[in-house]
Amino acid sequence: MHFDRPVIKKTLPIYRLDNSVFRIGAQLGTTSEFTDPKCEMWDLVQSLDGSEWQTIVKRMKDMHPRLSEEDIEKGLLDLDKLGYIDEMFEDTATAPRYMANATYFSCFPGASTESAAQMQNKLRQSRILLLGLGGGGSNILTLLSGLGIAGVTIVDYDNVEENNLGRQLLYRESDIGRPKVEAAAEALHAMNSEMEIKAINRKIESSEDVSTLIPGNDLVICAVDEPPFLAQRRVNKAIVEANVPCVFGATQMTHGRVFTIVPRKTGCFDCLHLYYTKNDSRFVKQFRGFQSSGFKSPTIAFAPTIWLITSVMVDEAVRLITNYEKPRSLGLQLEIDYPNYTSFPHPAWPRYDECPTCGNGSYDDWEAFKYYGEGV
Known part of the structure; x- marks a missing residue:
């Protein structure tokens, strides 16, 4: 018996259907119904x-003399197998503004x-480097403000423009013309004055630019x-060298992709080039064609869908830090289909x-790397 002061999880409602049937839970997949004519359970x-x-055992024996302590313990263990039992714990350390986070976990x-x-508490002790404060990063920063992390380093080189305001909801009309890092730091401080903010106005032009920030x-x-x-290759090289995990995300047209790399545990972004080279005979030809096309995509962004992908990215970061659930994008690309509100994992x-990058190979051995033009 591993419970000293057991309770039903406070997130679960308990309610009767009639004199002999009751339920615990009210959410699909978490609800159980008990037929209990003697009211023992x-x-x-x-x-x-x-x-x-x-004390609980004595109380139960007084109400149901025929029950042994083993019978009562079996009932408790049955409830525990369903995931309903918690240990009595008075949380006096979690600040009220973050209590709902802990309740969710x-x-x-x-x-x-x-x-x-x-x-x-792990979140309260964690520090995150956020690269980019555009459609993705500005909304990610807003989400981070509610997590209670210790600090965030924000990096961008652009100024706020009018055409940002339809999707980069961290900024205000009065911010037009200001450096994004300056406006973002001010907005974040207003949302959460407890978080330490380090703002760096810098364009990422090499892996070394990232390495100095990690x-x-x-x-x-x-x-x-x-x-x-x-x-992504620049960031990938820097995180591999620093042995620090990274959540990547980007929007395409009506889809987005999120993937998470944990150096030495998952494949890195350059491993993905090797994977496609080995498993798709058309990959190198397609990649060469795309890189040589000179195509520059117009800004394709719709605020509600930006929030979809950024929410996933932040949740993946929280999963890495807290392990409340396993990240869904660990070493794979999670594709988010905006119009259908669905997602699916690539292999x-x-x-x-x-x-x-993360192994012992040579870039010269893999044709795909020859089509980047600029150095990593």
């Missing part, structure tokens, strides 16, 4: 009020109020998408020893 559930276990199987508080941060979120693919790609 109902009384057990009602007795789980945070009292010590022996406690909803998941195996989580308790105490472990959820510990997850929120120390002191636990995780990177990459919302830089230009030049296409090259920007995961492995880490290759012959990768020139």
Whole structure:
């Protein structure tokens, strides 16, 4: 018996349907119905009020003399198998503004109020490097303000323009003409004055530009998408060298993609080039054609869909930090279909020893890398 003061999770409603049937839960997939004409399980559930276990046992025996302690313990373990049991824990450390985060974490199987508080505390101790403050990054920063992380380093080189305001909802009309990092830092401070903010006005033009920013941060979120693919390769090389995980995301037309790289554990972005080269005979030809086309996409952005992908990116970051659930995009591309509100994973790609970035290979051995034009 591993519970000292068991309670039903506070997120679960308990309610009767009639004199012999009751339910715990009200959400699809988490609700159980109990047929209990003698009210033994109902009384057990009602007795789980945070009292010590022996007090609960005595209470149950007084109401149901035929039950042994083993019978009562079996009922408790049946409830625990369903994920309904928590240990009484008074959370006095989590600030009120973050309490709802911890309550959400406690909803998941195996989580308790105490472990959820510990997850929120991990966020309170974490620092994130956010690259890019455009359509993705500006909205990511807004979401980060509600997590209670210790600090964020924000990096961009653009000024706020009028055409940003339809999707970059962190900024105001009065910010037009201001550096994005300046306007973003001011807005974030107004939303959450507890977070430390380091604002850097810089254009990312090499992996070295990223490498100098990583120390002191636990995780990177990459919302830089230009030049296409090259920007991700620069960030990828820097995080591999620093051994710091990164969540990447980018919008295409009516779809978006999110992928997460944990150096030495998943394949890196250059491993993905190797994966396609090995598994798709048309990849190199298609990539060469795209890179040589000179195509520059117009801005394709619709605020509601930007929020879809940025929400996924931030949640993936939280999963990495807290482990409340396994990240869905770990070592694979998670495709988000905006019009249909659906998502699906592409095949995961492995880490290759012959990768020139995270392994021991040479860039000259892989044709795809020859079509980048600019250095990483």
